[in-house]
């Protein structure tokens with residue numbers, strides 16, 4: 015394209031954080047020229063570009079083309095971006111590296127361009143990750159990052175762009191993977207003929223296109239694969255940029271899509287994450303409204319039904335429910351639609367509880383692509399029925415393009431057809447296409463390719479349509495797909511279970527506090543002593559849900575994101591705790607009697623689950639503590655001179671939990687140098703080297719005023735210190751470990767290990783609303799690849815009696831079989847505490863951390879469940895006048911538990927109870943209430959009735975039910 019006129023450029027540097035258009039429009043601009051540097055890291059510069067369309071081209075399509083200084087070796091979305099406005103403040107369109115044009119209407123050009131100097135962290139080669147100070151404002155420096163390389167008016171000739179698309183698609187038949195040899199010969203010949211007549215100085219477009227048309231117009235084979243292409247832009251809610259930048263990335267991308275929809279009637283675009291829609295609504299109500307109109311036409315499709323595309327391994331059960339309930343409710347409220355497709359192309363593995371949760375959220379289909387990243391085992395299917403831990407099935411598709419940022423090139427289409435593992439029995443797959451992460455989404459070049467691949471020999475048939483249309487057709491043609499049972503474990507990114515420990519702790523703590531807040535607030539509201547804080551609870555939940563995004567909770571973002579998130583978690587804990595305190599005070603009344611509140615689902619020391627009572631002090635035999643032995647009526651713990659536990663005996667059963675010659679609560683330090691993705695990966699070779707942390711700086715034992723025995727051991731290692739408290743309580747089984755660690759290591763992995771005397775072939779790990787059992791041997795490559803796995807509040811090893819290890823804030827675990835001294839096999843259970851990856855945050859995990867664990871000997875899976883709740887939701891005491899009757903009581907089998915009690919989101923005052931089966935066996939219970947129930951129904955996760963029910967519930971293993979009770 016040859017420029018037909020220059021533009022006059024002026025510029026204004028914002029200085030601080032981004033400002034709205036109205037502020038920028040009133041600023042004073044300086045003169046600026048092409049070739050000048052601009053943009054300190056994370057800075058914003060507003061350019062104003064003014065010009066006049068020359069008379070000679072006024073009847074043609076004129077565009078303003080801008081080059082902000084983009085780097086060809088850096089992907090769109092990972093460098094500078096801009097958003098163009100008219101002088102009246104309306105948005106025109108975004109500009110990005112491969113989408114760098116702004117349409118010009120009329121003869122006068124006057125464009126405000128808000129340019130963001132987002133720093134570049136890597137090029138196309140993602141393995142080039144290296145430590146950088148660019149990841150936070152305070153360390154990023156002020157050096158300009160970009161040079162304005164071009165800004166000019168050009169004429170766009172549709173015949174020439176058509177020729178370019180023709181040439182590109184026909185030439186695409188000659189790339190790998192190979193197409194039919196005869197067709198390649200025909201395509202080669204056609205390109206030869208076209209180039210023979212191409213004269214750039216005297217271009218006869220029709221003559222050049224003619225030989226190509228023969229190839230383009232030859233129809234697809236009868237058996238050609240069918241591709242449903244879905245416009246999309248995968249926008250990470252935060253990652254190598256802070257949350258505030260995502261708000262702008264969403265706006266730029268939506269502006270592009272709306273512009274493209276105006277000029278191309280066939281584009282269908284999906285946008286996930288209700289949070290992103292909410293940001294758009296707050297920042298750009300006009301764009302939101304335009305998108306809403308396209309939603310009504312069925313072209314702009316809200317997809318996924320989630321608040322954000324969250325991690326799905328780490329969030330607790332109730333949080334996973336809320337991801338879908340909040341997302342779907344937002345779509346219903348603003349668009350009158352709900353999504354039938356769970357859309358999670360990029361999260362790092364998928365919990366076995368998801369099929370049930372998505373189906374209960376009104377979703378029929380599940381889509382991801384990430385499992386193609388497995389490094390050991392290739393997943394055997396692209397279209398399948400995924401069966402969850404409770405037996406619920408969801409029809410599932412993994413796009414065989416192996417990307418969620420498709421470009422619809424011929425190469426990509428041919429690869430998709432050849433890679434599709436169901437070919438022969440099924441004919442359809444889906445490609446999400448468009449540049450993600452602020453790259454700007456679909457482009458007109460992609461649409462031109464799709465149009466040519468609609469029905470063309472050598473290519474699959476491409477049709478742009480909605481994911482629902484794809485899934486309905488795919489299921490209809492493949493009614494009996496293969497099944498996959500249990501979790502979808504990603505054989506990569508195992509470090510995300512541990513990186514940025516403060517995210518893990520913040521999330522776990524927030525989830526538990528919100529459970530308590532909703533329970534006590536609902537109890538107080540039903541008792542008529544306080545109003546239910548609907549808005550504050552919803553706001554708190556939405557904050558937790560946002561931070562479960564698949565680069566925040568997993569710990570894979572830049573330092574800026576995690577620094578803000580740590581502050582957010584702290585202020586969230588304060589505000590939710592205030593809600594809890596207010597409700598408890600209202601319930602217990604003024605007084606000075608110590609009242610114990612138990613927010614957990616299992617009664618503790620005479621305090622009912624979900625209730626509060628004044629507890630009489632139980633006289634127990636106090637514990638005894640000698641330097642190397644701690645003893646209660648339930649447990650005897652022995653420690654070596656280094657303070658490491660060598661024996662844990664359960665007095666009641668006489669069981670020794672520690673393997674012969676083994677050690678427990680041992681801190682172990684490994685080198686941690688993953689080959690590729692620093693914050694994301696733990697590579698198996700870390701195990702080749704280990705240092706036991708046994709240095710003792712101080713060591714003392716004692717018995718506190720509650721009769722609890724303890725040993726406190728202070729240790730130092732490398733640049734860090736650890737204070738380890740071993741606690742044995744009268745009347746309680748097992749031993750608690752409390753760790754305070756001041757961590758200053760880089761590229762080291764810290765684990766807490768227990769050698770346990772249990773022979774078993776699998777272990778149970780808590781997940782959402784149940785547990786997943788995983789082999790702990792390495793019989794198959796699938797078993798061996800699971801060398802680092804997730805658990806929520808507990809791990810249990812035993813058949814069925816063995817040991818349980820509960821934690822209050824970690825997720826990464828490993829359980830391995832090892833030779834037992836004296837014969838047979840024992841096992842090692844280790845929790846992963848801390849890492850020190852250098853990218854994207856070179857200061858990852860530096861500073862103080864706290865962890866609590868509880869090892870229970872002679873434990874059944876039921877004991878593990880109870881220990882998990884007790885450690886995470888310990889009863890709390892506050893002064894008052896009276897106890898509190900539980901709002902909901904389950905009278906029956908102990909495996910049915912209440913996970914959540916709240917008032918209905920429709921603000922009708924109905925009580926909602928989420929109940930699940932926790933042990934993996936069928937169960938039955940009667941629902942009793944502290945109030946007079948008028949009616950009781952089972953609902954979906956959006957609290958909409960699905961079936962009548964009486965007070966008696968019968969649940970299958972791991973079943974979740976939501977009960978709605980009208981007062």
Ligand SMILES: [Zn+2]
Pocket residue numbers: 248249250360361564
């Ligand atoms: Zn992502």
